[in-house]
Amino acid sequence: MDFKTLKSEAEREWKALQNLQQPLIQIGLGTCGKAAGAEEVYCAAQKTLQQIGQPGRFMEVGCIGMCYLEPLLAVRKPHGPFVYFGKLDAEKTEKILVSFLRDDDLLKEWAVCTLGEETIDGIPRFEELPMIKPQIRIALRNCGLIDPEDIKHYIARGGYEGLRKALGMHPEEVIREIKASGLRGRGGAGFPTGLKWELAGKAPDPTKYIICNADEGDPGAFMDRSLLEGDPHSVLEGMLIGAYAIGCQEGYIYIRAEYPLAIKRLETAIKQMNQYGLLGQNILGRPFRFQLRIKEGAGAFVCGEETALMASIEGGRGMPRPRPPFPAIQGLWGKPTNINNVETLANIPAILTQGASWFAGFGTEKSKGTKTFSLAGKVKRTGLIEVPLGIRLGEIINQIGGGVPKGKKLKAVQTGGPSGGCIPFDLLDLPVDYESLTAAGSIMGSGGLVVMDEDTCMVDIPRYFLTFTSEESCGKCLPCRLGTRQMLDILNDICAGQGYPEDIALLENINETVQKGALCGLGQTAPNPVRTTLRYFRPEYEAHIVNKKCPAGICKPLFHYAIDVEKCNGCGVCARKCPVRAVRGDKKKPHSIEQDQCTKCATCYEVCKFQAVLVC
C-alpha cells in the first residue's frame, strides 16, 4: 500500500471513530495506570456495558499526564465530548457508567473535565484545568489521545508527514531546518541537535548508525517511558528523519529492561512500520533504506552514557571510554554514530511538519521549544507535563502541580537526578531553562522534577544520591570510584551524628577532585547534589554536625519524637498503631512516648491527624 492510500484509509478510520454511533470508552493503560489498578477498572467497565446491554467501543491509550488521578477513564457518547473520570475503582466505574450510559445522568461531581469541541455546563474543559493550562504539547502531542498500538491513529493525526517532507528535501536541508529550530538534546547535556547531526552527516564512512537512547536511568524520571508507551511512532519517525539526514541505514533503540510495556509497544510499532513500507528498502517510494533493532539494557545507570551504551550494545560491560574520538566520528563498532534521546527524537517530526520558526517561537533565546518533566514527590498533582522553556519554577510547582500536600511547607525542588541539584523554595521565580538552572547550581537533566517538603532532610538527600552513584560507578577511574565512596562515608558519618566541622571543607575538596578528574559524566556530576545542598542548606549540615540534630526527623540517631501536650487530644490512634507499644496515656488525656522503647519508626508521626507528634 502506498502512503497516500494508507493515509486516506487512516483518516477514514479516525473520522469513523470520531463519529461513532455508540459510546467510546478510553482507558489509560500505561505503566502508571496499571500500577494504580487500571486493569480492574477496564474489566469492570466491560462487564458493566454487557450487563446493561449497551454496545460500546473500548480503546486503550497511553498516559495523558494526570497520573495523580489514575486510574482514569474517558467516556464519550455520540455527539458529545469525552468526559474524564479519575481515581476510579471497579465499583465507582460501574456506578458512573450505569448512570451515564443507561440513565443518561452524568455524575458531574465525579467528572474531572471534558475533552472535545462540545462542552458540558459545570465541568471544566481539559485545556482549562490549572494543571493543563500552562502546558504546550509538542513531544506529547498524541499521548493519551491515540491508541499507541495502531499506526493508523498516528498517521491520521499527521504522523509520518514529517518523514515524507524530509525525504523530499536534501539531507543538508533537513539538518539546516533542525539547526534553525534551535532544538537541543533533551537527554541531559543540551547539545544542539542539528549540530550533532551535521557532524555525523559529514563523517565520510558510508556505514553509520543512529541510536535512540531510551535508557532513562535517572531515578525519579519517567518522561521517556510515557512517551514510548503513549506514542512510539513519533520517536521512531524522528529516528528515520535523523537517519536520512545523516545518511545512515541502521538504527538501534537501547531501552532499559525495567520498561517491558514500552518494549512491547516498540516491537508492535516496528512490525507495523515493516508492514507499511516505512522500514526496509525504498521507504515511501524513495531511495532510502533503514533497519531498526531493539536492544534491552540490563540495569546499569552508566549505560545511559553514550560510549558505555555502545559498549553494552556490542555485548560487553558498559564502561565509558574517553572522548574524543566522539561517537559522531568513531562510535558503534568504530563507525560514525549519532545518539539521541527519546524526547529529542519525538520533537523532530513536529519541527519538520510545522517548521523551524514555529518551534523556535516557544521557549527563550537560548532554550527553544518545550520540555517534558515528570513531576513527582511531595506535590499534589503528580504527572507528566510539557511546558515552554523559560516558565517559572513556581508556576510548575504551584499552578500545574497544585503545591505541596497536607499543608506542609515546600523545601526544595530536585532537578536533573543524580547529576543535578536541589533548588531551594525561595528561588521559585527561577526561569526553567538550561542556563538559569545551571546558574542556580542544578541542571535541566532529562527532566525529573522531585518536589521536597519540610519532612525531607537535605543531608540525607545527597547521601541518598551518593549511595546511588557510588553503587553505579563503573569503577573504571579512580576519582569516581574512590571519591563517591569517600563522600558517601563522610555523609554517612554526619547523618549518624559523627560528623566533624572539618567535614564540610573536606567534602568541598573531594567534590572538586571528582568533578575534575572523572572520566565520564557520571563521576563529573556526582558531586552536584552535595554542592547544591551545601550551597543552599548549609545550616542543616551544621545542625547535624554541631548540634547533632536532624531538624527534618530523618536521620534516626539525631532526633526523637515527642508528643505536644497542647495539641494531643488523647485519641489513642498512635498508641494503637505503635508496633512496640512505646506510646502511653489514658483515653482523652495527652499521651507520651517512652523514649528507650521507641524505635523511631515514624508511625505515630504519620498517623496523628492533629500534628501533635513533634520531631525534637
Added chain:
Amino acid sequence: MHLVHFEQSPLQGRLDPEALLAEMQVRFEGRADELIPMLQCVQKALGFLPEQILLEIARLTRLPAARVFGTATFYSQFRLQPVGKYIIRVCRGTACHVKGSGRILDDIQGYLQVAPGRTTQDGLFTLETVACFGSCALAPILVINERVYGSTNRSKALRLLSDMRGG
C-alpha cells in the same frame, strides 16, 4: 538479532537447562553482541544464571569465560543465585525515597528477615531493590513478580506479604 521473549517466570526450573541450551542454539548465532540477549534469555526462563550455563554460553560465543562472568556480574539485572517464588522489588528511586520507600524497605526486611538480594529460607520470597520503575507519580512503588503496586505504604506492603505467606 532475534528478540526472544519467554514467558517471564520467576519460578526456577520450569524449563530444563538442556532444552534451553538447544533452543538458544537455534535462536542465536553466537556472536559477541548477542551475549547480553543470551543472558537475558536464560534469566527469563530460569530466573537466574546457573554457572554451567554461563560456561556453556562462553563456549557457544567463543568468548573467554571471564568476559561472560564479567558481563553477567556488571549488570544489576542478572542474578547468579536462584530466586524465591515471589520476587519483591522495592523502588529506591528519588520520588519513592522522598515518599518513604526506605522505611517500607526496612519494614519488609524486618518482616522477611533477609537483606536485599537475598531469598528467604523457605524459598518463598526474594527481596530486591530497583533504581526506579518509572511510575514515580504514584510513589512509593512496590513490584511483586510482574505486578506493580502504586501508592503503597508500610501497612499495605506488609499486608500483601503476609497474604502471600498465608495463601
